[in-house]
Amino acid sequence: xxxxxxxxxxxxxxxxxxxxxxxxxxxxxxxxxxxxxxxxxxxxxxxxxxxxxxxxxxxxxxxxxxxxxxxxxxxxxxxxxxxxxxxxxxxxxxxxxxxxxxxxxxxxxxxxxxxxxxxxxxxxxxxxxxxxxxxxxxxxxxxxxxxxxxxxxxxxxxxxxxxxxxxxxxxxxxxxxxxxxxxxxxxxxxxxxxxxxxxxxxxxxxxxxxxxxxxxxxxxxxxxxxxxxxxxxxxxxxxxxxxxxxxxxxxxxxxxxxxxxxxxxxxxxxxxxxxxxxxxxxxxxxxxxxxxxxxxxxxxxxxxxxxxxxxxxxxxxxxxxxxxxxxxxxxxxxxxxxxxxxxxxxxxxxxxxxxxxxxxxxxxxxxxxxxxxxxxxxxxxxxxxxxxxxxxxxxxxxxxxxxxxxxxxxxxxxxxxxxxxxxxxxxxxxxxxxxxxxxxxxxxxxxxxxxxxxxxxxxxxxxxxxxxxxxxxxxxxxxxxxxxxxxxxxxxxxxxxxxxxxxxxxxxxxxxxxxxxxxxxxxxxxxxxxxxxxxxxxxxxxxxxxxxxxxxxxxxxxxxxxxxxxxxxxxxxxxxxxxxxxxxxxxxxxxxxxxxxxxxxxxxxxxxxxxxxxxxxxxxxxxxxxxxxxxxxxxxxxxxxxxxxxxxxxxxxxxxxxxxxxxxxxxxxxxxxxxxxxxxxxx
Numbered sequence: 001x002x003x004x005x006x007x008x009x010x011x012x013x014x015x016x017x018x019x020x021x022x023x024x025x026x027x028x029x030x031x032x033x034x035x036x037x038x039x040x041x042x043x044x045x046x047x048x049x050x051x052x053x054x055x056x057x058x059x060x061x062x063x064x065x066x067x068x069x070x071x072x073x074x075x076x077x078x079x080x081x082x083x084x085x086x087x088x089x090x091x092x093x094x095x096x097x098x099x100x101x102x103x104x105x106x107x108x109x110x111x112x113x114x115x116x117x118x119x120x121x122x123x124x125x126x127x128x129x130x131x132x133x134x135x136x137x138x139x140x141x142x143x144x145x146x147x148x149x150x151x152x153x154x155x156x157x158x159x160x161x162x163x164x165x166x167x168x169x170x171x172x173x174x175x176x177x178x179x180x181x182x183x184x185x186x187x188x189x190x191x192x193x194x195x196x197x198x199x200x201x202x203x204x205x206x207x208x209x210x211x212x213x214x215x216x217x218x219x220x221x222x223x224x225x226x227x228x229x230x231x232x233x234x235x236x237x238x239x240x241x242x243x244x245x246x247x248x249x250x251x252x253x254x255x256x257x258x259x260x261x262x263x264x265x266x267x268x269x270x271x272x273x274x275x276x277x278x279x280x281x282x283x284x285x286x287x288x289x290x291x292x293x294x295x296x297x298x299x300x301x302x303x304x305x306x307x308x309x310x311x312x313x314x315x316x317x318x319x320x321x322x323x324x325x326x327x328x329x330x331x332x333x334x335x336x337x338x339x340x341x342x343x344x345x346x347x348x349x350x351x352x353x354x355x356x357x358x359x360x361x362x363x364x365x366x367x368x369x370x371x372x373x374x375x376x377x378x379x380x381x382x383x384x385x386x387x388x389x390x391x392x393x394x395x396x397x398x399x400x401x402x403x404x405x406x407x408x409x410x411x412x413x414x415x416x417x418x419x420x421x422x423x424x425x426x427x428x429x430x431x432x433x434x435x436x437x438x439x440x441x442x443x444x445x446x447x448x449x450x451x452x453x454x455x456x457x458x459x460x461x462x463x464x465x466x467x468x469x470x471x472x473x474x475x476x477x478x479x480x481x482x483x484x485x486x487x488x489x490x491x492x493x494x495x496x497x498x499x500x501x502x503x504x505x506x507x508x509x510x511x512x513x514x515x516x517x518x519x520x521x522x523x524x525x526x527x528x529x530x531x532x533x534x535x536x537x538x539x540x541x542x543x544x545x546x547x548x549x550x551x552x553x554x555x556x557x558x559x560x561x562x563x564x565x566x567x568x569x570x571x572x573x574x575x576x577x578x579x580x581x582x583x584x585x586x587x588x589x590x591x592x593x594x595x596x597x598x599x600x601x602x603x604x605x606x607x608x609x610x611x612x613x614x615x616x617x618x619x620x621x622x623x624x625x626x627x628x629x630x631x632x633x634x635x636x637x638x639x640x641x642x643x644x645x646x647x648x649x650x651x652x653x654x655x656x657x658x659x660x661x662x663x664x665x666x667x668x669x670x671x672x673x674x675x676x677x678x679x680x681x682x683x
Contacts (some may be wrong), residue, residue, distance in 0.1 A: 001108045002118065003149065003156065004164055006134040007097035007123075014077055015127025016040045016061055022076045026574070039069070068607035077126055084122055086115040100164055109145045112137070113371040120152045138162050140171055155518040167223050175226055179234045182219060186241040189215045194248050202576050209265075216245050220270060224277035229317045234493040242270045251580040252587055257555040259545040260587045262569050264559075269544075272537040275321050279533050282318060283327075283526060288468060298322075299332045325536050330529045338464075345479075347462045352478045353488035355456050356382070368497040375493045380448065382489060390434045391501035392450045394426025395509035403512025404430040404520065407505045408437070414512035415520040422528055426509070427452035428470050429520055431459075435488070440521055446481065446488045451495035451502060466526045475657040558588030 028036070043064065063070035086092060089105030090112075101119070123130060130151060136159045137149050148155045161170040161177045168178035172242040193211055196203040203211075220227070220241065227238065246261040247254065251346040262268060286295045294315075301319040322331055342641055343354070356378065367396055383389070391407040405414040413433065417426055431448060438446045442499060458464070464471045478488055493502050542565065548556035561588055570579050605626035 001137065001139045002162075002164075002169070003101040003103075003112060004135060004150070004162055005099040005101070005119075005135040006131040007099065008129045008131040014074060014127075018080070018126045019063070019073050019077055022080060023073075025349045031353065036069075036073075039064075051602060068661060068677065070224070080126055081119065081122055084118055086118060087111050092119070095165055098165065102674075103221045104639065109149075114673055116151045120545075127660065132156070138169060138171060140173060149545050167226055174234070175223075175230050178223065178226065179230065179238050182223070185219055186216050186245070189219075190248060191239075193245060197248055197251065198576065204572070204576070205249060205570065205579070206283060212245050212267075214248060216241065216274070217267075220273070221277050224274045225281055227274050227312055228278050228321065232425070237401075239270050242267065242273075244621040250583050250587070256587050257548070257553065257559075259548050259553075260559045262541055263545050263565060264563075264583065264587060266567060268537050272540060275325065276320060276533050276537055278321060278326065279325065279331075280526075280530055283529055284465070286331050287296045287333075287433055287526065290335045293379070302328055302332050308365050315669075318580055322671050325533055327529060327532060327536075330524060333524055336466075336468045336523060338468055339476045342472045342476045344462065350582070351460065352475070352482045353459075353490055356454060356461060356489060356491040357453070372497040372499055375497065375499055378491065379493075379499075382447060382491065384445060387445045387447045388438055388441070389501075390438070390449065391505040392427065392430035392434055392448060393495075393502065393505035393509040394423050394430050395506065395513055396421070396423045396426060397510075397513045401513040402426050402522075403509050403515065404433065405505050405508030405512050406430050406434045406437070407501055407508065408434075412504075413437070413514070414508050416512050416515035416518050417520045418518055418522040418524075419526050420528065421522050422525060424452065424454045424458075424527075425467060425522060425525060427455045428458070428467065428474065429522065430505075430509070431455060431490075432470065432474045432477065435481065438486075439477055439481055442484070443481075444486045446486065447491065448489065449491045449493050449501060451493050453492060456490060456587075464638060470522070539578055555588035559586060562586050622648050 019040075020033070023036065024031065040063075042058075044056045045057045046056045063073050068200075070662070082092055082094060084092075086101070088111075089103060090110070091102045091104075093100040093102060099119075101115055103110070103112055111346070114546060120130075130152050131360070132151070135151065136157045138159055138161070144158060148158070161168055163181075165168075165441065168175070169183050170177050193208065193216070196208060196211065220238070230238070243258055243261065246252070246267060247256060248260060250256075250264060252261060258269075267273075282294065282298065285292050286298060289295060290299075297315045298319060301315050302322060322328055379389075382511050388408065389523070392405070394402070394404040396402040400419045402417045402419060402421050402423075402425075403414060404417060405412065417429055427450060433452065434448055435446070458467070458471060458472065472527075481488060493499055495502060545560070545565075547558060549560050568579075568583055568586055570582075603624055605624055
């Protein structure tokens with residue numbers, strides 16, 4: 001059972017004495033306490049309307065609205081609610097002014113009365129008032145209690161579905177009401193997506209894709225953890241959200257094959273997306289907080305043989321997803337904990353090292369000679385006789401073998417890391433090894449030259465969410481060097497532009513990949529896990545399409561033959577109506593005769609008859625004597641001239657032939673192999 005409570009005007013009526021008392025228990029005293037007390041007392045406000053000012057009104061309770069200090073003081077006050085022991089099997093969840101009491105014990109009703117009594121007394125002490133109209137209780141799989149729940153002498157309403165933090169919960173936890181809610185929200189946003197589409201002046205596919213990701217897919221991602229165990233009927237109902245959006249984005253009619261839509265757009269089905277989001281959410285606590293209950297339950301479940309029928313249990317469903325994606329070792333492996341004894345520095349303190357980055361522009365777009373000269377000039381400007389100069393690099397081969405290396409004058413050190421890690425992790429390994437080498441030799445001025453910008457950005461962050469042990473180990477050595485009076489400079493150099501030290505480090509890192517044994521064990525990061533899950537789901541989508549091909553689906557066979565599973569890459573500037581027509585051609589839409597179920601009409605010129613609709617059109621374009629004169633005169637074809645250096649493929653058109661002739665020539669260009677065209681048409 002769960003009891004949902006809503007605090008009424010929580011910030012406006014908070015007890016100021018209780019706020020100050022909570023600060024005292026946290027050790028706030030002296031001038032800081034005096035400033036906070038003065039911040040509360042003697043406040044007044046008035047309203048200006050149409051040039052007139054109202055009378056002044058003094059505020060005795062509550063924290064000032066709009067102040068950056070008010071949310072912090074409110075959280076300090078709410079912490080008093082969480083500090084109460086409500087009994088075994090009772091948990092209080094708080095998010096801003098929304099509270100939820102969750103009961104997992106069989107005798108939940110009796111425990112609910114005791115917990116609500118404790119919560120009411122504490123709310124009175126802190127000055128909180130509960131909005132009884134919005135406060136409800138929801139029994140999960142239980143019969144309604146024979147007597148009502150009371151909160152401060154008032155009855156709480158009984159409901160069988162309730163929305164908490166944007167998710168609709170029902171008494172049987174089927175989430176059917178939430179799926180209907182998602183479909184309603186998605187339908188409104190899909191209408192906005194349709195307004196952006198037009199066969200002549202509509203937005204490009206990139207714009208439509210961005211809108212879909214941030215406005216439609218995001219509402220499903222938010223509640224993905226709740227949707228992994230929904231029934232097959234609800235899952236199919238949920239897929240309508242994605243299918244409708246894909247048809248609008250691609251300009252495809254309703255009868256287009258779903259597997260073709262997913263292959264062309266690059267979006268897998270929502271059931272795969274929900275699995276990917278679930279993995280991204282549960283993998284982080286399993287790696288960084290193994291003491292949590294969910295982490296322990298998942299590890300215990302994954303260590304047992306797989307259960308083919310999870311029986312509605314969330315933990316068993318999540319474990320089955322982990323096993324199906326073959327990421328068990330990533331989830332329940334060694335935890336990624338901070339370095340022992342490391343404590344982060346306050347964010348207002350200056351960084352313990354100096355980062356030297358390129359000033360502006362996109363340096364990699366410049367000529368290599370200029371980049372080399374610019375990098376060498378910056379290295380020379382930083383050089384002093386007492387500097388310890390290091391060059392670092394990391395490398396990952398095509399076979400997954402990884403290594404890291406550092407260069408210091410004629411001294412070279414290299415390490416082979418665990419397979420399957422990212423180049424970014426090997427760069428961090430090289431930087432950590434350099435700092436340990438400098439700390440052992442008591443270097444007072446350490447100059448580290450590297451070509452990894454991502455390493456700089458991670459080290460300058462105040463909070464580490466991934467590669468926690470590796471990054472905190474680096475910061476621990478940095479603090480050890482700086483406490484001894486040393487200075488550390490991290491200097492970014494462009495890679496592969498001819499700088500001797502950088503090239504030597506790159507060669508040493510490549511050689512380290514072939515070392516016989518792993519000398520620096522390393523756990524794959526969360527980004528590697530997400531990449532593996534994405535790759536696995538892409539393969540599952542491909543297998544889904546190939547199964548349709550083997551089952552004899554005409555549209556799936558057409559798409560596989562026409563595209564070789566390579567989505568259409570349209571150059572920017574291409575007319576939208578032309579893009580839509582090409583996409584519809586690739587998607588393998590059925591002809592009118594296939595829709596109506598009758599044989600096509602004979603050729604109106606030579607009366608040729610066929611029972612295959614596509615062969616009817618191939619005959620008219622390629623074989624009919626009446627059209628031989630037309631396609632024999634089409635010698636020149638318009639070309640799309642693309643810039644291969646840019647992924648956007650800016651293009652221009654040869655205007656010597658009209659667009660209509662371009663479409664005919666596109667079919668005529670394939671007429672060099674009539675048998676191949678007939679084979680495609682038959683498929």
